[in-house]
Amino acid sequence: MKCIKCNRIKQTSQVGPFPGPLCNSCFVKLIEKRVRKDVRVHKRLKPNSKIRVIDDGSQTAAVTIFLTKRIANEIRSEVIVDFDAECDILVIPWNLDQEVEMQLQKMFAKNPKECKKKEVKLLKTVSKEEILHFAKLKGFEGKKTKSYNKEIAELLLDLEKDHPEIKYSLLKSFEKLGLSL
Numbered sequence: 339m340k341c342i343k344c345n346r347i348k349q350t351s352q353v354g355p356f357p358g359p360l361c362n363s364c365f366v367k368l369i370e371k372r373v374r375k376d377v378r379v380h381k382r383l384k385p386n387s388k389i390r391v392i393d394d395g396s397q398t399a400a401v402t403i404f405l406t407k408r409i410a411n412e413i414r415s416e417v418i419v420d421f422d423a424e425c426d427i428l429v430i431p432w433n434l435d436q437e438v439e440m441q442l443q444k445m446f447a448k449n450p451k452e453c454k455k456k457e458v459k460l461l462k463t464v465s466k467e468e469i470l471h472f473a474k475l476k477g478f479e480g481k482k483t484k485s486y487n488k489e490i491a492e493l494l495l496d497l498e499k500d501h502p503e504i505k506y507s508l509l510k511s512f513e514k515l516g517l518s519l
């Protein structure tokens with residue numbers, strides 16, 4: 339099939355909110371571009387810093403580590419993949435699905451728990467399906483990332499049938515309301 343980005347006939351797939359099929363290299367590039375934009379706009383990573391990434395063995399962590407290292411390289415920052423090391427910035431494996439589920443749970447809960455200290459969710463704009471595909475294309479190992487809230491995850495899956503972009507638009511709304519940082 340023809341890739342909507344580079345127009346070449348290649349092996350393509352339709353994963354995520356893109357308006358048509360993408361070849362493997364365009365998919366990887368567009369995900370990275372989205373993550374970089376989010377990092378830049380929100381100033382999530384700083385130059386000359388020590389960045390610690392938590393590895394929980396998930397696919398989300400594998401992709402988080404890969405992209406954090408690529409970005410850190412360019413801003414002269416050091417990346418440590420560890421649980422206990424000292425750091426300036428802490429990056430956690432956390433994706434779009436988990437963020438949206440958490441925000442919805444907070445809205446439904448009578449006494450929502452306040453967010454803890456600030457942690458960088460590098461893949462907050464990337465869905466679990468996109469992470470699965472990205473990890474597969476890059477040959478990354480890792481267990482499937484767990485849902486934050488299984489019931490809400492199932493509800494979202496149902497809603498996605500008629501509204502494929504619902505998670506992305508919900509995240510935008512949460513950001514506008516200042517709920518999702």
Ligand SMILES: [Zn+2]
Nearest residue numbers: 341344361364
């Ligand atoms: Zn392409």
